[in-house]
């Protein structure tokens with residue numbers, strides 16, 4: 432926090448800065464960014480956050496645009512968004528215009544722009560990250576960019592390397608040390624932890640996400656009791672929410688809630704209640720109880736207008752519990768629901784490319800449309816969509832798709848191995864460490 436505090440101080444003195452935050456899943460990057468936002472609030476620095484999304488990484492500059500124009504009090508005037516929209520086909524001019532807008536706004540009031548989950552960011556956002564902080568170095572804007580170690584794309588690494596050369600400060604988050612684990616434990620159980628409790632807390636290997644899941648589980652299952660101001664372990668076993676795989680954890684909620692969790696995981700990290708109801712073919716009122724059940728089980732959380740998974744790691748673990756063969760069909764269904772709810776082709780093109788079968792007219796048309804929209808800014812991705820759309824058209828022309836569709840309208844296309852038709856189903860392991868966030872079978876969640 433000291434680095435961020437210093438950078439905000441510099442911004443108040445009229446200078447810009449860049450902080451790069453790197454770390455594995457669940458190590459506290461998003462939490463650090465949230466702390467930075469509240470620190471900025473206290474320091475009278477205007478601040479906003481944009482996050483890249485694993486399911487939506489082709490809409491040009493989506494994380495950056497949501498940081499600049501999102502929220503109740505956007506950093507930039509929303510009226511200027513239409514000027515940028517008019518230029519959207521030319522990234523060069525968009526960046527120039529954005530630079531001018533940011534400069535003008537920051538000279539009136541220093542700013543903090545946080546960009547999270549950049550391992551999933553589109554090429555435009557990464558290009559903006561490479562050029563804007565450098566061009567706006569003498570303007571009071573602090574940029575904080577966070578990404579998962581080991582998952583950075585070549586483009587992200589390039590931007591990070593250039594920012595590093597231009598004096599960005601790098602923060603690498605490591606697992607918590609013993610003292611910090613002790614402090615977090617004391618904080619969560621609200622008492623001084625005893626030796627046995629600390630010993631079991633050690634099984635989270637200092638990963639905050641796992642540690643918090645573990646401690647919440649212990650409290651939830653009555654495995655910790657307070658004895659003369661000390662938190663003592665009642666029984667030395669892992670709580671079920673940590674010991675169970677996601678499949679087992681889902682098995683403990685009623686079937687409608689289980690089905691809702693799976694459908695929600697396919698819809699996205701955050702989703703509209705209505706879309707989930709459509710996905711499940713349920714009336715919204717009937718979905719209320721399953722959703723409340725999932726909120727009680729701390730799988731879903733209310734995130735303002737939408738519902739969302741309490742953490743990406745939890746969502747991934749639910750997704751991993753879906754058999755690969757079903758995953759593709761569910762993905763295709765989710766794309767249809769989102770499209771009907773008003774998603775633009777670009778937002779669902781990646782999903783369609785991965786899930787559509789031969790002869791899927793809607794998918795073919797949507798991918799062509801996405802390719803047209805992307806052509807000027809991301810020709811590589813545009814030609815991928817065109818190629819995929821043509822492949823689906825060619826397969827239809829050969830009669831391949833028609834036959835399949837007739838025999839089973841909802842079935843995933845054959846000829847697709849389990850391995851390449853989706854994510855692997857949740858591998859089970861009894862070792863908490865191997866279930867570290869980000870691994871396919873994350874059991875803690």
Ligand SMILES: Nc1ncnc2c1ncn2[C@@H]1O[C@H](COP(=O)(O)OP(=O)(O)OP(=O)(O)O)[C@@H](O)[C@H]1O
Nearest residue numbers: 455456457458459460461462463579615639640743
């Ligand atoms: N230093 C900390 N002290 C207490 N809790 C923490 C700390 N760091 C993180 N946490 C908590 O651990 C959990 C995981 O943290 P967070 O979501 O920030 O991880 P992340 O690095 O962003 O993971 P991902 O790569 O999956 O997005 C959150 O509940 C967060 O509040």
Ligand SMILES: [Mg+2]
Nearest residue numbers: 460461462547
């Ligand atoms: Mg995060």
